[in-house]
Amino acid sequence: MSRAEVFESVAEALERETSLDRLEARGTLRITLKAGGFDPRSVQADQMRVVIERLLPGELDARGIGDTDRVCRTLVAALPVDLAPAEQLDTPEAVFSRLGAG
Amino acid sequence: MIKLIGLFGIAAFVAASVVVGVRILMLAYRTRGLPETILGTQLVFGGGLGAAFAILPRLVPGVSETATYWFHQSSATLNQIGFVMVGYFVWRVFRPNEAWARGLVALCTLGLTVGLAGELASRSIGDTVMGSVTGGGDWVWLSLATRFTLYGWAAFESFRYWGVMRRRQVLGLAEQATVDRFFYWGLSNVAIEGIWVGMALRRVVDIESAAASWLEIVTAVLAFVVAWTLWKAFFPRQRSLSKPTAAAGDLEVVS
Numbered sequence: 001m002s003r004a005e006v007f008e009s010v011a012e013a014l015e016r017e018t019s020l021d022r023l024e025a026r027g028t029l030r031i032t033l034k035a036g037g038f039d040p041r042s043v044q045a046d047q048m049r050v051v052i053e054r055l056l057p058g059e060l061d062a063r064g065i066g067d068t069d070r071v072c073r074t075l076v077a078a079l080p081v082d083l084a085p086a087e088q089l090d091t092p093e094a095v096f097s098r099l100g101a102g
Numbered sequence: 103m104i105k106l107i108g109l110f111g112i113a114a115f116v117a118a119s120v121v122v123g124v125r126i127l128m129l130a131y132r133t134r135g136l137p138e139t140i141l142g143t144q145l146v147f148g149g150g151l152g153a154a155f156a157i158l159p160r161l162v163p164g165v166s167e168t169a170t171y172w173f174h175q176s177s178a179t180l181n182q183i184g185f186v187m188v189g190y191f192v193w194r195v196f197r198p199n200e201a202w203a204r205g206l207v208a209l210c211t212l213g214l215t216v217g218l219a220g221e222l223a224s225r226s227i228g229d230t231v232m233g234s235v236t237g238g239g240d241w242v243w244l245s246l247a248t249r250f251t252l253y254g255w256a257a258f259e260s261f262r263y264w265g266v267m268r269r270r271q272v273l274g275l276a277e278q279a280t281v282d283r284f285f286y287w288g289l290s291n292v293a294i295e296g297i298w299v300g301m302a303l304r305r306v307v308d309i310e311s312a313a314a315s316w317l318e319i320v321t322a323v324l325a326f327v328v329a330w331t332l333w334k335a336f337f338p339r340q341r342s343l344s345k346p347t348a349a350a351g352d353l354e355v356v357s
Contacts, residue, residue, distance in 0.1 A: 054273050055273070092284075095138075096280050099283060099336055100335075100337075101129060
């Protein structure tokens with residue numbers, strides 16, 4: 001599964017679990033990811049999990065969505081297994097992290 | 103005195119570039135990583151050997167005009183290779199899938215190549231690069247404009263990603279050392295941009311004027327800044343500065 005599909009699967013689950021329509025669900029998720037410094041096209045599943053747990057409840061509260069704990073638990077449960085490490089090697093973060101290795 | 107300060111600044115710049123560049127190339131040998139190879143090559147060729155060859159004639163007594171000429175021709179060539187590597191690194195790391203980035207690198211490589219060819223052809227024995235800076239003709243302006251573009255792009259992408267990493271750090275998904283590395287590399291590139299501006303201004307001001315002296319001092323300070331920021335960015339920390347990550351299942355950055 002590509003990383004763009006991580007975003008897609010969570011966006012679809014958010015639309016199912018809340019009263020947000022497709023555009024609202026995707027927009028909310030994009031805003032939340034941006035606040036966390038992530039791109040919807042490249043966010044990894046484990047990064048998405050942290051964003052869902054730490055940032056999404058606040059965004060959902062702001063949009064009047066109740067029972068955010070249940071919603072977020074459902075979204076986390078719907079996350080796919082992360083991709084093979086080889087695909088993560090040359091992101092800016094990975095490269096700059098390696099450059100400081102002893 | 104001012105000349106001495108200038109030389110010390112460049113010496114610090116050269117030393118840091120070579121030491122950091124060699125260290126990164128050794129890392130590249132272990133990791134087989136292309137970005138490390140590109141950046142290490144850039145530092146050794148451009149910041150290190152290129153700058154060193156430019157100042158060597160001033161340090162070695164009795165160097166002939168012919169030898170000086172060949173030092174400067176070599177310096178220009180090594181520098182341009184380094185500048186191309188900067189563009190390639192920024193494209194490869196920050197914008198690998200962007201057609202405009204690929205086009206920008208291609209255009210700048212062409213500009214640097216044409217500029218280098220013109221500079222090499224127009225420089226004569228007896229011209230100097232440092233000091234009177236009359237060698238190389240108007241072709242140096244093409245090179246200056248191109249390298250200014252590439253290093254400005256490098257600084258922009260590095261600071262932009264620094265902002266991204268700081269947001270991830272709040273979530274516990276980025277280590278302090280890696281966050282800092284983007285900042286210091288960005289600052290290094292800004293300081294280098296300042297050096298290019300100084301080089302451009304030295305080509306138009308009277309070399310005996312007070313303005314020229316101030317330019318030399320500012321350039322020396324910027325050279326020290328580059329040396330310091332390269333050291334801060336790319337030498338491994340002795341202590342861990344990372345904040346704890348969010349949970350046990352989080353993916354750690356590749357190290």
